[in-house]
Amino acid sequence: MDRLNTLLEHNRSFVENREYEQFKTDKFPGKGLAVLACMDARLVELLPKAMGLKNGDAKLIKNAGALITHPWGSVMRSLIVAVYELRAEEICVVAHRDCGMRAIDPAKILANAQERGITEDTIGTLRAAGIDLDNWLKGFDNVSDSVRHTVQTIRSHPLMPKDIPVHGLVIHPSTGRLEVIVSGYAEEPAAE
């Protein structure tokens, strides 16, 4: 059976057996948290368990590297919506050791794309249109620096209220151990 049908078969029995009942909650995060984490498959269950989060506890936003590539992109928008509409009161950025986005090579990704049928013409057209593919695909060299930078991007966003603590953490992808890189409580917003 293909992947989709395997998934759908599981889903039918999940719903029929009312296995969803244990997950009942509402849309507001019970612990008042919004979490931006990496999409790494090792963190699917480990991250919430290691952080003591169950269904309904947090708004969880995931992408490659727990990065914000643009202040007006969908990650930042999700955080803004989480704060103003969904009662998130603190934000955690959670990157991890051994991340696939560390030292990723944009040239290699583009070479792979060409092997999969994306033509050099297409790539040339994108570049000519002003899309900086290398910058867009690049990850980070140092996970702690990356977390600090992401925390700073959130804190300094013009629409982010100054009283929202933004924490920067690094999780170990096998033990779940969390390391604090930036505590959102450490620096009170400067008096104006």
Ligand SMILES: [Zn+2]
């Ligand atoms: Zn990762």
